[in-house]
Structure formats: structure tokens, C-alpha cells
Amino acid sequence: MALAMNRDELSQYLKEVFPQVHKDFVVEDLTEDSITMRLVVQDQHLRPGGTVSGPSMFGLADVSVYAMVLARKGRQSLAVTTNSSFDFLRKPEGGADMIAACRLLKLGKTLAVGDVLLYSEGSDLPVARATMTYSLPPAGSAAANFG
Amino acid sequence: MALAMNRDELSQYLKEVFPQVHKDFVVEDLTEDSITMRLVVQDQHLRPGGTVSGPSMFGLADVSVYAMVLARKGRQSLAVTTNSSFDFLRKPEGGADMIAACRLLKLGKTLAVGDVLLYSEGSDLPVARATMTYSLPPAGSAAANFG
Amino acid sequence: MALAMNRDELSQYLKEVFPQVHKDFVVEDLTEDSITMRLVVQDQHLRPGGTVSGPSMFGLADVSVYAMVLARKGRQSLAVTTNSSFDFLRKPEGGADMIAACRLLKLGKTLAVGDVLLYSEGSDLPVARATMTYSLPPAGSAAANFG
Amino acid sequence: MALAMNRDELSQYLKEVFPQVHKDFVVEDLTEDSITMRLVVQDQHLRPGGTVSGPSMFGLADVSVYAMVLARKGRQSLAVTTNSSFDFLRKPEGGADMIAACRLLKLGKTLAVGDVLLYSEGSDLPVARATMTYSLPPAGSAAANFG
Numbered sequence: 001m002a003l004a005m006n007r008d009e010l011s012q013y014l015k016e017v018f019p020q021v022h023k024d025f026v027v028e029d030l031t032e033d034s035i036t037m038r039l040v041v042q043d044q045h046l047r048p049g050g051t052v053s054g055p056s057m058f059g060l061a062d063v064s065v066y067a068m069v070l071a072r073k074g075r076q077s078l079a080v081t082t083n084s085s086f087d088f089l090r091k092p093e094g095g096a097d098m099i100a101a102c103r104l105l106k107l108g109k110t111l112a113v114g115d116v117l118l119y120s121e122g123s124d125l126p127v128a129r130a131t132m133t134y135s136l137p138p139a140g141s142a143a144a145n146f147g
Numbered sequence: 148m149a150l151a152m153n154r155d156e157l158s159q160y161l162k163e164v165f166p167q168v169h170k171d172f173v174v175e176d177l178t179e180d181s182i183t184m185r186l187v188v189q190d191q192h193l194r195p196g197g198t199v200s201g202p203s204m205f206g207l208a209d210v211s212v213y214a215m216v217l218a219r220k221g222r223q224s225l226a227v228t229t230n231s232s233f234d235f236l237r238k239p240e241g242g243a244d245m246i247a248a249c250r251l252l253k254l255g256k257t258l259a260v261g262d263v264l265l266y267s268e269g270s271d272l273p274v275a276r277a278t279m280t281y282s283l284p285p286a287g288s289a290a291a292n293f294g
Numbered sequence: 295m296a297l298a299m300n301r302d303e304l305s306q307y308l309k310e311v312f313p314q315v316h317k318d319f320v321v322e323d324l325t326e327d328s329i330t331m332r333l334v335v336q337d338q339h340l341r342p343g344g345t346v347s348g349p350s351m352f353g354l355a356d357v358s359v360y361a362m363v364l365a366r367k368g369r370q371s372l373a374v375t376t377n378s379s380f381d382f383l384r385k386p387e388g389g390a391d392m393i394a395a396c397r398l399l400k401l402g403k404t405l406a407v408g409d410v411l412l413y414s415e416g417s418d419l420p421v422a423r424a425t426m427t428y429s430l431p432p433a434g435s436a437a438a439n440f441g
Numbered sequence: 442m443a444l445a446m447n448r449d450e451l452s453q454y455l456k457e458v459f460p461q462v463h464k465d466f467v468v469e470d471l472t473e474d475s476i477t478m479r480l481v482v483q484d485q486h487l488r489p490g491g492t493v494s495g496p497s498m499f500g501l502a503d504v505s506v507y508a509m510v511l512a513r514k515g516r517q518s519l520a521v522t523t524n525s526s527f528d529f530l531r532k533p534e535g536g537a538d539m540i541a542a543c544r545l546l547k548l549g550k551t552l553a554v555g556d557v558l559l560y561s562e563g564s565d566l567p568v569a570r571a572t573m574t575y576s577l578p579p580a581g582s583a584a585a586n587f588g
Binding site for chain 3: 164165195200201202203205206209227228229230231232233234235236237238293
């Protein structure tokens with residue numbers, strides 16, 4: 001149940017593998033079965049009307065669960081998302097960063113499942129709820145696959 | 148944010164509207180934004196192999212969110228389920244009751260959303276995660292509808 | 295891409311593995327990547343108000359995708375449902391059988407995905423849409439698992 | 442059941458409301474209950490490894506169902522996404538456009554539901570399946586809401 005990477009190692013690794021977007025995402029907190037991540041909201045994350053776009057929220061939830069899996073499984077992990085469900089609950093604030101609070105519900109041999117509540121920073125009411133399932137490569141495999 | 152029914156009133160009401168199955172479900176705890184319910188697992192809830200069946204877990208999650216909405220909106224509520232997502236995480240114990248821990252994430256004018264973790268009693272690891280969305284009848288309407 | 299069981303073999307096998315409920319479900323049609331199944335609607339499938347219950351619809355969608363996987367993978371398959379999403383669209387007719395039209399979208403090494411439209415017999419408008427993901431046991435494994 | 446906008450009117454309207462991204466999306470075909478849309482895949486839609494990113498696929502599915510609702514309800518529609526489910530089935534081709542084939546399953550007073558198969562152009566096997574639910578503003582209302 002131990003972490004394979006701590007918060008600093010995880011942040012460094014995300015920087016390496018997502019060079020284009022690593023500045024968008026910040027690891028705020030990390031435990032053995034939870035992670036909190038921040039989306040630094042910028043113009044490209046907004047949609048007409050000035051709220052955070054659906055694809056940006058999808059990206060944040062997806063990265064959060066992926067980072068959680070990496071923190072437990074280590075750098076070699078080549079997990080791919082196989083399923084996602086999303087409930088959009090309230091209008092996000094366009095002028096606030098978005099915070100993802102993720103719980104790891106399962107880390108099995110071939111599947112990992114995490115769920116996420118998304119908040120506009122400074123609000124207690126979630127703007128969205130998401131679940132992400134990742135397919136994990138078999139031990140010894142060098143390649144990601146979709147199961 | 149107050150409850151329209153307390154735990155006893157809610158239990159009594161479920162007995163009236165679900166005469167066939169009310170003995171299957173017990174309201175264990177109720178707050179303004181959460182409910183804990185028990186499925187008293189019996190033979191008809193099991194599938195071959197002796198674990199709790201998918202339809203039984205679906206029913207428990209669905210009743211839990213419905214009961215939460217009733218507790219807040221009151222007896223006249225004619226909510227219908229419009230969406231459900233389910234992640235089955237682990238094998239349930241066939242010989243244990245199933246406990247649903249439900250959070251109310253949103254109670255709007257036309258939609259209510261709750262999510263649920265399901266546990267085999269005595270275990271800390273969830274066997275499933277579910278979200279249910281209910282469509283609420285417009286104020287003054289006498290009939291349930293699917294939106 | 296060939297079927298491992300034809301319609302008669304599949305029907306016979308469902309009878310063996312689901313002795314309690316096999317009379318509820320009829321395989322109406324089977325191709326290499328689709329199956330049509332009928333739920334013979336009886337009192338136990340109804341909920342107050344006389345419509346088909348959510349758990350009954352869940353069960354029909356789940357059995358349909360499972361039967362499709364069996365038809366392709368053969369009797370030894372020990373697949374378990376790991377994910378489900380459901381959209382309830384319209385009120386089903388309580389007095390009509392329910393028909394599930396299932397497409398197999400993916401049959402991988404470890405995951406199979408099928409989606410389903412549910413109809414009240416005699417109507418062209420779907421009452422629900424569902425997707426089911428099954429985790430398949432690794433080749434040579436004797437036991438079902440949740441990934 | 443008639444369309445409120447034909448394909449040209451819809452394309453023109455998407456150009457007005459999505460000035461930043463309208464060149465990414467092309468309406469290929471439109472009927473009363475289906476739409477085919479193309480994502481013109483460019484660098485910003487890719488993720489490391491050269492395949493189309495999850496957020497880009499989410500965006501395409503979301504725009505497709507939104508465009509379908511607009512085509513039926515007309516320009517005044519202020520629908521917002523309330524729910525999404527996604528199954529990622531295969532690795533998309535990074536060098537091919539992505540095609541979304543969307544069916545409108547329901548267009549009610551307050552909710553619309555469409556499902557979508559996503560393909561890399563030139564392939565018959567779907568890379569993903571998605572469902573999107575939109576909350577529609579009540580007749581006479583000037584504002585979008587989350588229900």
C-alpha cells in the first residue's frame with residue numbers, strides 16, 4: 001500500500017511526460033489512496049460564457065486518477081483510460097482555479113478505479129463528479145493497451 | 148436544507164410505497180445530505196456462486212438515492228431515475244448484509260444527483276460505486292416524468 | 295470472429311447456469327456481433343405503478359451482454375461485470391415484454407464492452423440505453439475476477 | 442420532428458457561437474435524429490504518443506450531441522451537459538481525422554440524450570462510445586441551467 005513516488009517525484013515525472021501541459025496541473029496533496037490536484041485555469045480552459053469547459057474538466061479528472069495510479073505503481077506504468085462517467089452539477093467559476101479531490105477506490109492487477117469531485121477554488125459545492133477506470137498493462141508488459 | 152421527513156417518517160413512508168420489498172431495506176442513518184441504508188440479503192438477492200447479484204446492488208443504490216430525495220422533498224415526490232453509472236470493484240460477500248453509504252451531491256429544481264459506496268457489512272473496501280440521477284417533477288405537477 | 299455457440303447451444307447453456315431465472319430470458323436472435331434477448335415480463339419484474347423495474351432492466355441488459363460474450367468465448371467464460379452506465383429514457387409498458395438489442399463493441403483479451411437499447415415490445419422508441427463492461431479471465435485462468 | 446436548422450444553418454450558427462474552435466468541427470451529415478461530425482485533428486488534439494487525446498474526444502462527442510439538439514430546438518437553445526459516460530475501446534490514429542456518428546435517443550421537455558460512436562477516419566472499428574445528456578431550459582426561459 002506504499003507510494004512508489006512521493007509528491008515531488010510525481011510532480012517531476014508529470015513534467016517529463018506532459019511537457020506541453022504540466023504547468024496547467026499542480027499536485028497539491030498526495031496520500032496512499034487520495035490525491036488533490038489543481039487546474040491553473042487560463043484562457044484556453046474556458047468556453048463561451050467564461051466558465052471552465054467540459055474538455056478541461058475531463059482532462060483534470062483524467063490526469064488526477066492517472067497521477068494517483070502513477071504514484072502507486074511507479075514510472076513504468078502505461079495505464080490507459082477505458083471508462084469515464086461524469087456528472088456536471090453546477091456552473092464553474094471562470095475566474096477561479098479548479099480543484100480535483102480524487103479517491104482511489106481500487107488498484108487491481110488489470111484495472112484501477114478512482115472517483116473525483118471537482119470544485120471551483122473557494123467553493124464547498126462540487127461543480128462535477130467523475131469516475132475514471134484505467135486498464136493497467138500486465139506485469140512485464142512494455143506497452144499500454146485497452147484491455 | 149432541512150429534512151422534510153426524519154428517519155422514522157421516511158421508514159414508514161417506504162413501507163407504504165414499497166409494500167412488497169420494504170423489509171429488504173432498512174434506513175440506518177439519515178442526515179441532511181447523506182443516508183445509510185442496509186439491504187437485508189436473502190436468497191432472492193444472490194446469484195449463482197453465492198454473491199449478491201448486480202440487480203440487487205442496482206436496487207439498493209437506487210432506493211438509497213430515492214429515499215434521500217424523499218427525505219428532503221417530502222412525500223409528494225414523484226422522482227424517476229434518468230441515469231445511473233456503476234463500477235463493480237470487488238466480489239460481495241453472499242453471507243453478509245450490504246450497506247449503502249449515499250451522499251447527496253445536488254438537489255436542484257429538476258435534477259437530483261447522489262453517489263453511493265456499497266460495502267459488504269464488516270468490510271472497509273467498497274464492493275461497488277454508483278451514481279444515480281433523478282428527474283424531479285416540476286412544482287405543482289402531479290405526475291412523474293422522464294424529463 | 296466466429297461464434298463459439300449457436301443460438302440453441304447458448305440457450306441451453308443459460309438454462310444450466312441460471313436455473314432459477316432462465317425462463318425469464320429468451321435468446322431471440324444471435325449474430326457474431328449482436329444479440330437480441332427478451333425479458334418475459336412477470337409480476338416480479340414490475341414496480342409500483344405497473345412498469346418494469348430498474349433492477350429488472352439492469353438484469354436484462356447485463357444478461358444480454360454476458361450471453362453475447364459467452365456466445366463468442368464459449369462455456370468456460372467466467373466474465374464479471376465491472377462497469378455499467380444506464381440512461382432511462384421513457385416509461386416502459388408493464389404489460390409488454392421487454393426486448394434488448396445488444397451490439398458487441400469490443401471483445402479484447404481482458405475487457406469486453408457491449409451496448410444495449412431496451413424496448414417495450416411493439417414500440418419503436420427505446421425505454422433505456424445501457425453499456426456493460428465485462429472483465430474476462432486471463433487465458434488459462436480458472437476463476438472470474440474484477441480486474 | 443422537423444429540423445429547426447438545416448446543415449448549412451447549423452454550420453453557420455456553430456461558427457458564430459464557437460469562434461475559436463469552429464474550424465475544428467465540421468458537420469458532415471444531418472438528419473432528424475442523427476448527425477455525423479468530423480474533428481479536423483491537429484497538433485493541439487494529440488497527446489504524447491501521437492494519438493487523439495481524451496479531452497479532444499470528449500469535446501467532439503459533446504459538440505455532436507449539442508449540435509443535434511440545436512438543429513432540432515433552434516438557435517435559442519441554451520442546453521448544458523449534465524451527464525456523460527464514455528468507453529474508450531481502441532487506440533485512435535493520430536494521423537486521421539475523427540468521425541462522430543451520433544444518434545438522438547430522446548428529446549424531451551427538460552432532457553435530451555444522444556449517444557455517439559467515434560471512429561478514426563478510414564476504420565470500421567469504433568475507438569470510443571459516449572453518451573451525453575443535456576438539460577434544456579424551460580420554455581420561455583432565457584438562461585441555461587444545470588437542472
